[in-house]
Amino acid sequence: MKRSLRVTLLLALLVALPTSALAKADLVVATDAPPKAMNPHAFSSDANLSYMSNFFDGLLQRKAPEGKLSPALAVKWERQDAVTWKFELRKGVKFHNGNPFTAADVRFTFERMKDPKYSKLLNIANSIASIETPDDHTVIFKTGKPVPWFAETMHQNFIVDMESSKDRDDGDYNTRPIGTGAYKFVEWVKGSYIRMAANADYWEGAPKYATVDIRPITEEATRFAALAGKQVDIVNGVPLTLFDRIKTMPHVEVISRPARRCIYMDMSNKAGTPFEDIRVRQAIAHAINEEEIIQTVMRGQATLAHQVPDVPTVGYDANLQRLPYDPAKAKELLAAAGYPDGFEITIAGPNDRYINDEKICEAVAKYLAKVGLKVTLDVKPKSIFFDELTEYKHRFYLIGWFDGSFDFGRSAEKLLHTPDADKGMGAYNGALYSKTAMDAAIIASSSIIDRAEREKALQEINRMSVEDVAWIPLHYQQDIFAVVKGKNIQFTPRSDRWIVVKEIQ
Amino acid sequence: MATYIVRRLLQGIVVLLAVSLVCFWLFRYTGDPVRMLAGKYATQEEQEQVRKAYGLDRPMAVQYFSFLGGALKGDFGKSYISQIDALDTILERFPATFELALVAICFSFSMGVGLGVVVAIRPNGWLSRTIMAGSLFGISIPTFLIGILLVMLFSVYLNILPPFGRGDTVQLGFWRTGLLTASGWQHILLPALTLSGYQLAVLLRLTRAGMRETLGEEYIKTAWAKGLSPAKVILKHALRNVLIPVVTIAGLSFGELIAYSIVTETIFQWPGMGNLLLTSIFETDQPVIVTYIMLAAFIILFINIVVDLLYALLNPRIRYD
Numbered sequence: 001m002k003r004s005l006r007v008t009l010l011l012a013l014l015v016a017l018p019t020s021a022l023a024k025a026d027l028v029v030a031t032d033a034p035p036k037a038m039n040p041h042a043f044s045s046d047a048n049l050s051y052m053s054n055f056f057d058g059l060l061q062r063k064a065p066e067g068k069l070s071p072a073l074a075v076k077w078e079r080q081d082a083v084t085w086k087f088e089l090r091k092g093v094k095f096h097n098g099n100p101f102t103a104a105d106v107r108f109t110f111e112r113m114k115d116p117k118y119s120k121l122l123n124i125a126n127s128i129a130s131i132e133t134p135d136d137h138t139v140i141f142k143t144g145k146p147v148p149w150f151a152e153t154m155h156q157n158f159i160v161d162m163e164s165s166k167d168r169d170d171g172d173y174n175t176r177p178i179g180t181g182a183y184k185f186v187e188w189v190k191g192s193y194i195r196m197a198a199n200a201d202y203w204e205g206a207p208k209y210a211t212v213d214i215r216p217i218t219e220e221a222t223r224f225a226a227l228a229g230k231q232v233d234i235v236n237g238v239p240l241t242l243f244d245r246i247k248t249m250p251h252v253e254v255i256s257r258p259a260r261r262c263i264y265m266d267m268s269n270k271a272g273t274p275f276e277d278i279r280v281r282q283a284i285a286h287a288i289n290e291e292e293i294i295q296t297v298m299r300g301q302a303t304l305a306h307q308v309p310d311v312p313t314v315g316y317d318a319n320l321q322r323l324p325y326d327p328a329k330a331k332e333l334l335a336a337a338g339y340p341d342g343f344e345i346t347i348a349g350p351n352d353r354y355i356n357d358e359k360i361c362e363a364v365a366k367y368l369a370k371v372g373l374k375v376t377l378d379v380k381p382k383s384i385f386f387d388e389l390t391e392y393k394h395r396f397y398l399i400g401w402f403d404g405s406f407d408f409g410r411s412a413e414k415l416l417h418t419p420d421a422d423k424g425m426g427a428y429n430g431a432l433y434s435k436t437a438m439d440a441a442i443i444a445s446s447s448i449i450d451r452a453e454r455e456k457a458l459q460e461i462n463r464m465s466v467e468d469v470a471w472i473p474l475h476y477q478q479d480i481f482a483v484v485k486g487k488n489i490q491f492t493p494r495s496d497r498w499i500v501v502k503e504i505q
Numbered sequence: 506m507a508t509y510i511v512r513r514l515l516q517g518i519v520v521l522l523a524v525s526l527v528c529f530w531l532f533r534y535t536g537d538p539v540r541m542l543a544g545k546y547a548t549q550e551e552q553e554q555v556r557k558a559y560g561l562d563r564p565m566a567v568q569y570f571s572f573l574g575g576a577l578k579g580d581f582g583k584s585y586i587s588q589i590d591a592l593d594t595i596l597e598r599f600p601a602t603f604e605l606a607l608v609a610i611c612f613s614f615s616m617g618v619g620l621g622v623v624v625a626i627r628p629n630g631w632l633s634r635t636i637m638a639g640s641l642f643g644i645s646i647p648t649f650l651i652g653i654l655l656v657m658l659f660s661v662y663l664n665i666l667p668p669f670g671r672g673d674t675v676q677l678g679f680w681r682t683g684l685l686t687a688s689g690w691q692h693i694l695l696p697a698l699t700l701s702g703y704q705l706a707v708l709l710r711l712t713r714a715g716m717r718e719t720l721g722e723e724y725i726k727t728a729w730a731k732g733l734s735p736a737k738v739i740l741k742h743a744l745r746n747v748l749i750p751v752v753t754i755a756g757l758s759f760g761e762l763i764a765y766s767i768v769t770e771t772i773f774q775w776p777g778m779g780n781l782l783l784t785s786i787f788e789t790d791q792p793v794i795v796t797y798i799m800l801a802a803f804i805i806l807f808i809n810i811v812v813d814l815l816y817a818l819l820n821p822r823i824r825y826d
Contacts, residue, residue, distance in 0.1 A: 034784065036586050036587070036788065037586060171583075171587070171589040171590065174588045174589065175587065175589065189681075189776060190594075190597065190781070191598065191775075191776035191781060192670060192774075193670070215774075217669060217774050219669075219771055221653055221656070221772070222668060222669045222773065222774050224661075225656045225657075225660045225661055225669065226668055226669055228660065228661040228664075228668075229660045229668050230664075231668065352787070381787055382787075383787055383788055384789075
């Protein structure tokens, strides 16, 4: 009896084995960050938006590699006057559930984006004063005050289906995306993978790969092992510590490109702190040997930054120069400012947000100690660190920034303007930097409609920030991707690091 | 027996209440949940709205009892991040962790006890010495290092076992299992081996010590003298008595394997509860963290009681009245 039971079980197992093994996806992409929710507006992080860009479309899209603004769900757009933006919508587009895409969906989306329960993209949503839909395929936005970069954000404001979203359970809305994108959502096994299937009716034509798995692997060593064991086809976020090893793997092609994100030390000029004196700020800038950080900490995988915006951003100025490494001059400046024996300084920063963030903080601490400052390091997980920034706890910290809208005016409003919640200014100015002339220049720039004139004004703001040492730009990160050879995968990384699967050939 | 069970259950309830109080305290005093719920850019007014909507404006005691009431009904609140029921979020991950712990404990129990017996019979042979030296490694090398070494060996150099994930799974009702597919078994071997390393060494040493002591007892000598076969003497007369402390430790560690497999799950990107806990801690998703702690306490208590009851089965001389 016992034996026959065992035999039966064994037989059942043998039958079950081959039938239940699921087909492997056509393409497997490993990323370094998992999605937090499948609600396209729930998180503004590039990691989350990257997933969403496959299930949803914006009115516009950005094309790889540099991010040129191009039509998507809207075929044409124009800025009719300082506050009016008109979008003509694409006809014949359907959501994954079969519903047609119309102007009503656009209006619903932007109204939902104003609700903090569903959206962290409140900034752009709340700038909208009214939405008019004269017909099913035209939308006219009016903003409360001029928002020169309004259209520039339309690649990341993903349009949801009104009919199915309105009454859906929040849990379901946050886990099962329904969009117009190139891929339909199949399954999200949390902590494991996100599976998607090609949308055969996609308005740009069906994408090449029929089924795709995206596997978030947060551990660097595991990501490396997955690549070494050929478990994945494409990896984003190749660990820097293992870069040399991966380069020698014969089956892997490594693609390295400068990222948009600039890593910089943000600094206060608050009265009553040593940072009030510009000589102290200059001294700190002179004390940091950024070239050495790039060579040792970053292993050469970073580009020296002279300013915070990157080349394609409106407001970038090729003539700006960073303060050179000069510890003797730093000591001189400190003595002149009344701190010949230094002062106590705390360097804050995240330890799980940017490439080698903690090690960069340690290096900066070492340089500052060399010129006589008494340094305390205060690095911690990003979830705690960023909360502390909103409470303005730190005067000197490491942080990274790139502007998704390619517009330095928007960056300046958030990072350089004196914090003012009522005006919506200085939201990320955690160090409490404040300068009246800077605030005035930022406000003045926002109502300039002419693009060339505006660029000049933004360059001026950028120059002011460097000359006043409002921050110390360190470097632009390098994004490193790896592609496993043999499947003939054509992959061009995007400057925003998004994995837009339809672009992979 | 019945009184004993009732007494243990009552004790368990008291412990759970204490844990819930600590959890609640954590829940309310480590950061304001309203900031999380309302979002970074919420105005004072919006924050007050949210505070009211979630009942966070009521006195602390009232909040605690309503939390308790909810917990009794299995409602631990919703994840701040995904807005899904916190318990569902965790239970969805339970099968993965349970299967991993199960395979790990089977591995460490069979290997630990088996090798322990071998070592006890010939304590001074070269094989025994090798095994004992090896067990020292099991105890002293931290889990993450074992895991990474195994991955380096089997996945990177030999390329025979996958380094991460759970492989193909099959949905059986509410239970998503990886134990019915070949790829599932391939994927579970390395993490289970990693997870079992420490327990294996502990069980081995425990069995060896117990066996060596028992083999010197009078009744074993009697058994040999009666001419019983070695298998009968060693397995039936000696091992059965030795197993009591071994089962206790194995049982208790099973609870720990389920509750604290965080490191192993992170290294192998195993989609279990430990992995979820770590992610939730990084995201300060308090409802999920608190629910996890409550659940872990419950599992460990439950296993403790089951182990006590198993004693009676293994050794009829133990009475609980």
